[in-house]
Amino acid sequence: MGILLNIIYLIATITFIVGLKMLGHPETAKKGNLIAATGMGLAIVGTIFVHGQQVSPLIYILIGAAILIGSIIGWLIAIKVEMTKMPELVSLFNGFGGASAALIGLVEYSKNVNNATQSTTIVSGIIIGAITFSGSLIAWGKLNGSLKSVIRIPYYNIINNLVIIGIVIFAAFMVGAGVDSQLLLYALLAIGLIYGILFVLPIGGADMPVVISLLNSLTGIAAAITGILYNNMVMLVGGILVGSAGIILTVAMCKAMNRTLGSVIFGAFGGAAITPGENKALGSIKSTNPSDAAIMMNYANKVVIVPGYGLAVAQAQHVIHELEEMLTKKGVNVKYAIHPVAGRMPGHMNVLLAESNVEYNMLVEMEDINPQFSNTDIVLVVGANDVVNPAAHNNPASPIYGMPILDVENAKHIIVNKRSMNAGYAGIENELFYNSKTSMLFGDAKVALTDLVAELKNM
Amino acid sequence: MMNEFLEFIENNLQITYILILAVFVGVEVIKSIPAVLHTPLMSGANALSGVVIVGAILVMLHADPTDYVALSLGFVAVVLGVLNVVGGFAVTDRMLQMFKRKK
Numbered sequence: 001m002g003i004l005l006n007i008i009y010l011i012a013t014i015t016f017i018v019g020l021k022m023l024g025h026p027e028t029a030k031k032g033n034l035i036a037a038t039g040m041g042l043a044i045v046g047t048i049f050v051h052g053q054q055v056s057p058l059i060y061i062l063i064g065a066a067i068l069i070g071s072i073i074g075w076l077i078a079i080k081v082e083m084t085k086m087p088e089l090v091s092l093f094n095g096f097g098g099a100s101a102a103l104i105g106l107v108e109y110s111k112n113v114n115n116a117t118q119s120t121t122i123v124s125g126i127i128i129g130a131i132t133f134s135g136s137l138i139a140w141g142k143l144n145g146s147l148k149s150v151i152r153i154p155y156y157n158i159i160n161n162l163v164i165i166g167i168v169i170f171a172a173f174m175v176g177a178g179v180d181s182q183l184l185l186y187a188l189l190a191i192g193l194i195y196g197i198l199f200v201l202p203i204g205g206a207d208m209p210v211v212i213s214l215l216n217s218l219t220g221i222a223a224a225i226t227g228i229l230y231n232n233m234v235m236l237v238g239g240i241l242v243g244s245a246g247i248i249l250t251v252a253m254c255k256a257m258n259r260t261l262g263s264v265i266f267g268a269f270g271g272a273a274i275t276p277g278e279n280k281a282l283g284s285i286k287s288t289n290p291s292d293a294a295i296m297m298n299y300a301n302k303v304v305i306v307p308g309y310g311l312a313v314a315q316a317q318h319v320i321h322e323l324e325e326m327l328t329k330k331g332v333n334v335k336y337a338i339h340p341v342a343g344r345m346p347g348h349m350n351v352l353l354a355e356s357n358v359e360y361n362m363l364v365e366m367e368d369i370n371p372q373f374s375n376t377d378i379v380l381v382v383g384a385n386d387v388v389n390p391a392a393h394n395n396p397a398s399p400i401y402g403m404p405i406l407d408v409e410n411a412k413h414i415i416v417n418k419r420s421m422n423a424g425y426a427g428i429e430n431e432l433f434y435n436s437k438t439s440m441l442f443g444d445a446k447v448a449l450t451d452l453v454a455e456l457k458n459m
Numbered sequence: 460m461m462n463e464f465l466e467f468i469e470n471n472l473q474i475t476y477i478l479i480l481a482v483f484v485g486v487e488v489i490k491s492i493p494a495v496l497h498t499p500l501m502s503g504a505n506a507l508s509g510v511v512i513v514g515a516i517l518v519m520l521h522a523d524p525t526d527y528v529a530l531s532l533g534f535v536a537v538v539l540g541v542l543n544v545v546g547g548f549a550v551t552d553r554m555l556q557m558f559k560r561k562k
Contacts, residue, residue, distance in 0.1 A: 016507055017484060023503045024492035030555040033503050036546040040510065044544075047516045050501075063519050066534045070541025077542075078549035082499040083557070089550060090502050097508045097543035103536035104514045107522070110543045117467055162538050216505050223511040224481075228474060230517055234475065237481045244485030249497060256494070308474035337494075346497035354557040365494065 008046035009234040015039025016238050020245065026360070043234050083355050084312040088143035091136045091212045094219050098132030101125050101222035102189060108229065109146065113180045121229045123171045123188065128222040130192025132215045138200040139212050143344060147201075156202045163195050199265075206386065207264045209345040210253045214261075217246025236360040249346075256340035258392075258403040285421070288439035290448060293415050294455030300377035302333040304369065306406055307353065309343050310383020310418070314445035317356040320382060322356070323449055326456050336362055337369040337379075339387035366406060373410040381416040381432075383410060383445050389430045394456050400428060414438040417448050499554045506547025512540030 015035050019351055022032025048063060074093075081089050104157075105126035112118035122387065141147035153159065170188055173179070203211055225287025227235030254261050311320060324334045342349035350363060373379065381388055384406075391398035392405045408414055414437055421433070432438060441448050468475055492500055515536035522529040 016510075019503065020485075020507070021488045023500050024489070024496060026493075026496065026558055029496060029499060029558065030552065033499070033506075033548060033551045033555060035505060036503065037544075037552075040507070040544055040548070043510065043513055044516065047513050048520075051520060053520065055520055058524050059519055060523065062530060062534055063516060063537060066537035067541050070538040071545045073538075074542040074544070074546030075549055078546045078553065081550065083554070086498060086502070086550070086554065089546075092506050093546045093550075094505050094508065095493075095509055096539040096546075097505070100509075100515050100536040100540040100543065101511045103532045103539070104511070104518050107518045107532050107536075116463065119468070145520065188531045192527075213501055216501060216508065219511075220504070221506040223508050223514075224478070224513040226511055228471070228478075230514055231474070232513060232517075233477065235510050235513050237484075238479060238507055240478055240481035241485040241488070242504045242508040244482045245489040245500075248486055248489045249501055252494070252497070340494045343498075345501065346494045347500075348498045350495045351498055351554050359556070363495075372533060385518070 001053070005046050005050045006233075008042055008050065012039040012043035012234045014044075015042075016234075020241060020259055024392050038117050048444075056200055063138070083352050084309075084315075085144065086348065086351065087209060090345075091140045091143065091215070094212065094216050095133045095140065096138030097219045098129045098136060098222055100129070101226055102129030102133060102192070103217070104226055104229075105129065105272070106185060106189065109185050110180055110182070112229075113178045116178075117214045118229060119175045119178070119276045121225050122125070123175055125222050125225040125229065126185070126189055127167055127171060127192045128191050128218055128225065129197040132218045132222060134193040134196030135200045136196075136212070136215050138197055139208055139215065142200070143208055151211045154201075156198065160195070160198050161302060163191065163198060169193060195405075203264065206257075209341065210250055210257070210259070210261070210264045212345070213246055213250040213253055217243050217250060220244075220246055222421065229236055253341065253346055256346060256404070258400075259364055283434040283436075285433055286436075286439050288415065290441065290451035293441055294459065296413065296415070297332065297378055297452070298330060298456060298459050299325060299378070300332055302335075302372075302376045303327055303378045303380060304335050304337050304373065304376045304408075304411065306337045306339075306379060306381045306384050306388060306408060307342065307349055308382065308384025308387065309348075311387075311445050312343065312349075312352045312383070314383065316382065316445040316449050317352050317358075319446055319449040319453060321353070321356045321358050323453050323456070324362070326453055330456070330459075334362065335364050335369065336364070337408075338363050339366055339384070339406055340404075342384065366404060370407050373407050375410040377413060379408040379411040379414045381414065382449070383417065385418070385430055386428060389428060390432055391430070395431075398428060402430050408432070409435060409437070412437070415441055417441045417443070417445055419444060425444070499551050499558075502551040502554060506544055507550060509540055509543030509547055510535060512544055515540045545553060 018033040019036025103120045109122050220239045224236050224239025273453040327334045338349050340346050388406050388408045392400045392403040519533035
C-alpha cells in the first residue's frame with residue numbers, strides 16, 4: 001500500500017508546483033488552478049482509501065460526512081459570493097485552513113508528549129494555526145465592514161511582543177517538561193487565538209491585503225509543519241510552496257504601497273488623526289454636473305478612467321464599461337489606469353472589470369499610463385482616492401508619502417466622482433480635489449455614470 | 460537547545476533538504492507573476508494551503524472509534540479543511556473564468 005499512496009502524493013505535489021506556475025500567466029491560469037485542484041482531490045481520495053489499515057466503518061462515514069458538508073458549504077459560498085467581496089472571502093477560507101491545522105495539533109499532542117521533536121512541531125502547528133484563524137477572522141471582519149474602527153490599546157506593540165514572547169516560553173516549557181495536560185494545551189490555543197486578534201486589530205484597513213497575504217503564508221507554514229509531523233511530503237511541499245509564495249506576494253504588495261512589512265505590522269497607518277482645520281488651507285472645490293462632464297468628455301481626444309474600490313461598492317462596473325464603449329464609439333481614445341493596489345487586493349480591479357467584459361488590453365498598468373497623463377484631456381476618477389493623492393509625492397508628513405501613485409494631476413482636466421468629501425480608505429485628506437483643474441462630480445457612482453451615459457447618448 | 464537542533468537536522472536530513480528546496484521552488488515559481496494575477500494567485504495559493512486536510516483525515520483514520528474528543532476535533536478539522544480546499548479552488552476558478560471571457 002505504502003508505495004501506491006506515496007506515488008499519489010508525489011503526483012499531487014507535482015500538480016501543485018505546475019498548477020502554481022501556470023497560475024502566473026493569464027492564458028494558462030485557469031488550467032493551472034484545475035490541475036492543482038485535481039492533484040488535491042487525488043491526495044484526499046488516496047489518503048482515505050489507500051492507507052491499508054483496519055478502520056471502523058463509522059470513521060469512514062464520519063469522514064465522508066465531513067467532506068460532504070465542507071464541500072457543499074464551500075461550493076455554495078464560492079459560487080454565490082460577489083466579486084467585490086473576494087478579499088474577505090480569501091481571508092475567511094484561509095482562517096479555516098489555520099483552524100484545521102490547530103485542531104489536528106490538539107488531537108496529536110497527548111500521543112507525542114515524550115517525543116520532543118514531534119511535540120515541538122505539534123505545538124508550533126497549534127500556535128500558528130490559532131493565530132491565522134483568529135487573525136483571518138478579524139481581517140475578514142475589517143474588510144466586510146463589521147469591524148470598522150482601528151482599535152489600538154495603548155502600547156499595543158509592546159503588549160503584542162510580550163504576548164508572543166510569552167507564547168514561545170509557554171510552548172518551550174510544555175515541550176521541554178513534556179507536560180501532558182489538556183488544560184494547558186487549550187490554554188496555549190487560547191493565547192494563540194488572542195495573539196491573532198491583537199496582531200490584526202491595530203492594523204488599518206488599507207494594509208489589510210498585506211495582512212491577508214501574510215496570514216495566507218502562515219497557513220501554508222502550519223500545513224507544512226503538520227506535514228513534518230506525519231512525515232507526509234505532499235503536506236510538507238504544498239505548505240512550504242504556499243508559505244514562500246505568500247511571503248513573495250506580501251513583499252510585492254508592500255512594495256506597491258511603498259511600505260515595509262515592519263511598518264505594516266508595527267506602524268500606525270490608516271488611523272492617522274486628521275486635524276479638522278486642515279481642509280481650509282487646501283482651497284476651494286469646484287463641482288460639476290453630469291451634463292457638463294458629458295460635454296467635456298464628448299469633445300476630448302483622450303480620456304483615462306481611474307477606477308477604485310468605490311466603483312465596485314456602487315456596483316458600477318457595468319455602467320463604466322458602457323460609458324467607455326460609448327466614448328470609444330464617438331472616437332475618443334479611452335483607457336483604464338490600474339494602480340497595483342486598486343481595489344482591496346492587487347489585481348482585484350482587473351477581476352472586477354473583467355467581470356463586466358472590459359477588454360483586457362484597455363487596462364493599463366501604472367508605469368505605462370503615468371507618462372501618458374500629460375497628453376490626456378480628461379481623467380475620470382471613480383471611487384478611487386489614495387492612489388491618486390499627490391500627497392504621496394509632495395507631503396513628507398503624509399502617511400502615504402513615497403507611495404507610487406497615478407499622476408493624474410498632469411492631465412489637462414480631472415473629473416472626480418465621489419459620494420461626498422469624506423477621506424479615503426486610508427483616512428487621508430486629498431488635495432487633488434482642491435486642484436484648479438479638478439471638478440467634483442458628487443453622487444453615487446452608478447447614478448452619476450448612468451446620467452453621464454444618458455447625456456452622451458443625446459449628443 | 461543547540462544540540463537538540465543539530466540532532467533534529469541529523470535525524471530529519473531528507474525533510475530538511477526538501478523543506479529548503481521547496482522554499483526556493485515556491486519563490487521561483489511566484490517571482491515573475493504580473494500584478495494583474497495577484498488576486499487569483501493568492502486565492503489559488505490559499506486553496507493549496509488546504510492540503511492540511513490530509514492531516515485532518517489522518518487524525519480521523521488513526522482515531523479510536525470510541526475516542527469522541529479526537530473524532531469530533533478531527534471531524535471539524537476535516538470540514539474546515541475541505542471548506543478551504545473546495546471554496547478556494549472554486550472561487551479561483553470563478554475569478555479566472557472572467558479573465559477568459561474576453562474576446
